[in-house]
Amino acid sequence: MKNPFTIGLVSENEFCNRERELGELITYAKNGSKVMFCSPRRYGKSSLVFLVLDKLRKEGFLTAYVDLFPISSEDDFISRFATAVIKGFGAGLDQKTFLEKIKGIFSVLRPVVEFVPDGVSISVKVDSPEKRSMALDDLMDGIGKYVKKRKIQACIALDEFQEITELATSKKIEGILRSHIQHQKDVSYFYIGSRRRILQDMFHNKSRPFYKSTYTYILEPISADHFAPFISKRFTGTGKACSLALARIIYDLAQGYPYYVQKLASIVWDAVEHVCDIGTIHQSFERLVRMEAADFEGIWGGLSLSRKSFLRTISLEPTATPYAKNFLEKQSLSIGGAQKAMKVLLAKDLIEKSPEGVYRPTDPIMREWLKKG
Ligand SMILES: Nc1ncnc2c1ncn2[C@@H]1O[C@H](COP(=O)(O)OP(=O)(O)OP(=O)(O)O)[C@@H](O)[C@H]1O
Ligand SMILES: [Mg+2]
Secondary structure, eight states: OOOOOOSSOOOGGGOOOOHHHHHHHHHHHHTTOEEEEEOSTTSSHHHHHHHHHHHHHHTTOEEEEEEOSSOOSHHHHHHHHHHHHHHHHTTTOOHHHHHHHHTTSOSSEEEEEEEETTEEEEEEEESOGGGGGGHHHHHHHHHHHHHHHHTOOEEEEEETGGGGGGSTTHHHHHHHHHHHHTTOTTEEEEEEESOHHHHHHHHHOTTSTTTTOSEEEEOOOOOHHHHHHHHHHHHHHTTOBOOHHHHHHHHHHTTTOHHHHHHHHHHHHHHOSSBOOHHHHHHHHHHHHHHHHHHHHHHHHTSOHHHHHHHHHHHHSOBSOTTSHHHHHTTTOOHHHHHHHHHHHHHTTSEEEOTTSOEEESOHHHHHHHHHO
16 A cells, blocks of 8 residues: 655645635635745645646636746746746647747747647747847736736746845846736736745835735644644555544644654654554654754754854754843853844744744754754
């Protein structure tokens, strides 16, 4: 029997709840709203957005999903964006209609569609090098006109949107996007990402083009009331048993973090022959922490000594007062040093402020690893 837990994109039949979020995001799209959609990494943003787009498509929307990780240049950004729009807007059409419809969408960009043995290959070219500076305007203009002409609604998801801040021309790109998007009443945009500080700065800083142009939607973890029965049922559905109480322990050990809940459940499922027991869960949790260690070591290696020390101290002792004298003394840091460390660790999303105002490592398994080290 195949392991019923997944650590990839979650498809509709593997989905645990998210009913409310699904409804809310669909409503935003139907209102043509622009939404900044964020959460820590691996909470389920991409999976949920795919489902939202799928539902919208079935209701007659044009949809496009753009993955911006990683982008290497402005040209690369435009090419990914344009290709995703052409693919998305052309979904479900036969070859002839598709070619007819995309003809004339753009004036500078030239879609190149090749019918290859295993489907259609789409790329985008710019007619001449001197027209490259007009390419983004052309793309945005084309989207607006196409949607208006067809008298239809559209939803475009830009995943890992914070990546554009890595480009030297980011401010210019943000300005062009904003100037078009604000006029596209029938196109909803989802700006998705996990680097919350960077996204918040893009959307909440008065000097940035996207200032006050969006709703903010924060994806929360999945509640234990939904996740524990989900785990238990998946064991039962594959001929094994895991009681609700034990499923709840799996959830609690992974601290409700969706990716780790699934990964821990998956390790436990592999280890269990018939019936799950508490010993297996704890052994599996140790295994999970060991499995993740290589990733954490990579992140750790890239931090300066003062940041390492600050992160470790926060892990051992999450605190609402990280600049208090006794907290700083534990790591021999000045207030200035601690403030710098905090800024960098927040920007990297390695630390977050909990709803109760306590600073703690964002990743619960990294926290376990740090506590052991
Ligand atoms: N609704 C859900 N039901 C069950 N598991 C889920 C759900 N949403 C997320 N997960 C778990 O979380 C993992 C991460 O999901 P996904 O890749 O959609 O998150 P993400 O927020 O886009 O991550 P990233 O920030 O890394 O792009 C999934 O592989 C799955 O294990
Ligand atoms: Mg994602």
